[in-house]
Amino acid sequence: MRAFAITVLLFFKHYFRDRSSVFWGMIFPLLLMILIGLAFGRGENISFPVGLIDEGGGPVTQGLRQGLAQVAVFRLTEEENRSTALDALRRGRRTLVVIVPRFGSGEPIRVYYDQARVQDSRTALIILERFIAEANLRLAGVQPVLKVEATGVAAARQVRFFDFLLPGILAMTVMNSGLNGLTWVITEYRQRLVLKRVLATPVHPLVFLGGLITRYAATNLVQLAVIVLVAVFVFHATVVGSFWVLAGLALVGTLVFVGMGIAISTVSRTPESANLFGSALSFPMMFLAGTFWPREFMPAFLQPVISLLPLTPLVEVMRAVAARGEGVGPYLAGLLYLAGWGVIAFILAAWRFKWE
Amino acid sequence: MADAALQVRHLVKRYGPLVAVAGVSFDVARGEIFGILGPNGAGKTTTLEMIEGLRRPDEGTAVVDGVDVRTDPRGVRARIGVQLQEAGFFERLTVEETLTLFGSFHRRAAPAGTIIDRLQLGEKRRAWAGTLSGGQRQRLSIAVALVNDPPIMFLDEPTTGLDPQARRNLWEIIAGFRREGRTVVLTTHYMEEAERLCDRVAIMDHGRIVALDAPRALIREHTPGTTVAVTISGGDAALERLPGVRHVQHENGEALLSSTDPIQTVHALMDLNRQGDLHFHRLRVEEATLEDVFLHLTGRRLRE
Numbered sequence: 290m291r292a293f294a295i296t297v298l299l300f301f302k303h304y305f306r307d308r309s310s311v312f313w314g315m316i317f318p319l320l321l322m323i324l325i326g327l328a329f330g331r332g333e334n335i336s337f338p339v340g341l342i343d344e345g346g347g348p349v350t351q352g353l354r355q356g357l358a359q360v361a362v363f364r365l366t367e368e369e370n371r372s373t374a375l376d377a378l379r380r381g382r383r384t385l386v387v388i389v390p391r392f393g394s395g396e397p398i399r400v401y402y403d404q405a406r407v408q409d410s411r412t413a414l415i416i417l418e419r420f421i422a423e424a425n426l427r428l429a430g431v432q433p434v435l436k437v438e439a440t441g442v443a444a445a446r447q448v449r450f451f452d453f454l455l456p457g458i459l460a461m462t463v464m465n466s467g468l469n470g471l472t473w474v475i476t477e478y479r480q481r482l483v484l485k486r487v488l489a490t491p492v493h494p495l496v497f498l499g500g501l502i503t504r505y506a507a508t509n510l511v512q513l514a515v516i517v518l519v520a521v522f523v524f525h526a527t528v529v530g531s532f533w534v535l536a537g538l539a540l541v542g543t544l545v546f547v548g549m550g551i552a553i554s555t556v557s558r559t560p561e562s563a564n565l566f567g568s569a570l571s572f573p574m575m576f577l578a579g580t581f582w583p584r585e586f587m588p589a590f591l592q593p594v595i596s597l598l599p600l601t602p603l604v605e606v607m608r609a610v611a612a613r614g615e616g617v618g619p620y621l622a623g624l625l626y627l628a629g630w631g632v633i634a635f636i637l638a639a640w641r642f643k644w645e
Numbered sequence: 646m647a648d649a650a651l652q653v654r655h656l657v658k659r660y661g662p663l664v665a666v667a668g669v670s671f672d673v674a675r676g677e678i679f680g681i682l683g684p685n686g687a688g689k690t691t692t693l694e695m696i697e698g699l700r701r702p703d704e705g706t707a708v709v710d711g712v713d714v715r716t717d718p719r720g721v722r723a724r725i726g727v728q729l730q731e732a733g734f735f736e737r738l739t740v741e742e743t744l745t746l747f748g749s750f751h752r753r754a755a756p757a758g759t760i761i762d763r764l765q766l767g768e769k770r771r772a773w774a775g776t777l778s779g780g781q782r783q784r785l786s787i788a789v790a791l792v793n794d795p796p797i798m799f800l801d802e803p804t805t806g807l808d809p810q811a812r813r814n815l816w817e818i819i820a821g822f823r824r825e826g827r828t829v830v831l832t833t834h835y836m837e838e839a840e841r842l843c844d845r846v847a848i849m850d851h852g853r854i855v856a857l858d859a860p861r862a863l864i865r866e867h868t869p870g871t872t873v874a875v876t877i878s879g880g881d882a883a884l885e886r887l888p889g890v891r892h893v894q895h896e897n898g899e900a901l902l903s904s905t906d907p908i909q910t911v912h913a914l915m916d917l918n919r920q921g922d923l924h925f926h927r928l929r930v931e932e933a934t935l936e937d938v939f940l941h942l943t944g945r946r947l948r949e
Contacts, residue, residue, distance in 0.1 A: 295745060299746050300735075302742070303738055306773070481733030485699070486789070489722060490722060492749075
């Protein structure tokens with residue numbers, strides 16, 4: 290027991306003295322969160338910059354202009370002339386450029402859109418077409434028979450992007466500690482005969498390994514706490530669920546991915562190859578498992594693969610707890626699947642582990 | 646040996662077709678410094694690791710301080726101190742923390758402070774293990790072996806890679822273990838180290854012990870004695886018939902006279918020189934060493 294406690298304590302110290310593990314454990318996840326947040330998290334209010342060139346100036350175009358200005362998602366800019374407007378479009382400063390001809394000239398309303406950003410252009414076009422259709426009806430004096438009144442069904446609580454991103458980052462950090470951190474550490478200790486040195490004492494090897502694993506659990510909790518604190522106080526992310534449940538999930542995740550890390554170390558001779566192996570697993574998972582963005586963003590043919598990844602259920606349950614305040618109940622099947630990976634990893638590790 | 650610290654019986658270790666250790670037996674008495682001398686690959690480390698319970702022997706066994714290593718390897722490891730060849734440490738633990746950690750792996754441990762003083766690591770107490778010099782590392786390695794105050798210590802090439810100063814320093818420390826009544830088993834490929842430190846030496850080659858005795862006895866038995874070398878510049882004499890000379894060999898312009906009585910031989914040479922029968926301009930007398938024993942027994946040099 291004393292051996293175990295001292296092992297945990299000293300390895301805990303050892304961790305904080307290693308700048309690279311502090312970087313990968315805290316700085317790297319925070320950096321990722323900031324960068325991804327900057328790229329995707331810029332405000333949930335969508336708006337499209339629309340350039341308008343009014344060639345007619347009659348009362349009808351006047352009405353059109355006023356109408357367009359009232360469309361909430363359009364930010365209307367009056368353009369000087371066609372060429373500057375199209376130039377702005379090409380540079381991505383406009384989503385649409387609308388040219389309104391003189392009323393009665395028979396010319397159509399001409400719309401230019403940015404082909405490079407299909408999604409935005411298409412959305413904006415649909416909105417514009419609906420607006421024009423309505424304007425036509427009104428001009429024709431037709432009373433619309435059907436009316437649509439849309440009400441957005443908000444989730445129980447509005448989930449902001451950082452709220453969504455944070456649990457993904459936490460799950461990723463847990464995964465990396467096992468697949469990238471421990472794989473390196475164990476193979477390095479083995480290569481430098483540190484493990485053999487431990488084996489030359491009467492301590493039971495499992496006491497030592499247990500101490501090492503416990504230190505990973507402890508440092509992961511510290512890392513996650515730091516990440517959560519920064520996310521909450523600097524990026525105003527909100528965690529609705531219980532911190533205790535999150536910590537428990539992080540511990541389960543740690544155990545599974547540490548087990549996988551040990552299993553990887555049994556098939557790799559050098560720290561470099563073990564790290565490569567670990568990264569080959571963790572890297573794709575990082576981007577596929579719904580860590581940074583919803584897994585639905587990935588193409589359909591990848592979805593079955595994503596369902597098989599061990600990181601996916603961890604991300605799902607941590608996000609459900611952190612961002613939506615759910616309990617773990619509905620996610621037990623996923624957690625069991627995750628635990629299955631852990632059990633297999635530990636069996637493999639116990640069977641193949643070499644001390645030197 | 647009734648009260649032997651160590652009884653090794655017919656240890657065999659095979660790696661596939663390679664026989665690393667081919668039936669090694671010896672006893673070590675309490676309080677003895679016992680050396681295993683041999684070139685790299687002779688099987689010294691494998692032999693040691695089987696005795697320490699780190700490797701399972703294919704045949705034979707070793708009884709360490711009354712405990713059979715085949716049945717209770719962990720019991721053996723509790724009674725011994727082990728210094729492994731080239732074993733590393735946790736880079737970012739200090740010297741003191743390293744000793745605390747390894748101390749915690751034993752049922753009882755000597756206080757880190759006294760061991761640190763003992764191995765002159767006082768000023769490095771708070772230095773990370775990864776920052777130590779070669780000699781300091783080696784001393785930390787021995788400090789870790791000492792952490793459970795063991796009656797028997799195994800040191801695997803303790804001075805390999807050290808500069809002469811650090812090596813002498815370590816010899817002092819190891820000799821101190823004998824004064825404390827500890828038994829020390831060490832491997833080395835430095836014949837000088839074996840001669841200086843060890844009460845008895847086993848010479849190993851190709852997985853076997855080819856000779857085992859006190860260093861002086863080995864030299865007496867397996868070498869032609871002392872060599873008197875003269876560089877002859879003129880004259881002629883029947884060198885074979887000089888007193889004490891058993892054998893004469895010419896090598897690199899030198900006459901090498903193997904002598905059982907070097908003083909008489911040198912006297913006779915000086916007489917010949919004075920009489921003008923023989924002219925020589927250089928004379929040196931060389932004691933035989935364990936190196937010569939090894940050369941004689943195996944036909945090869947220790948470090949090749």
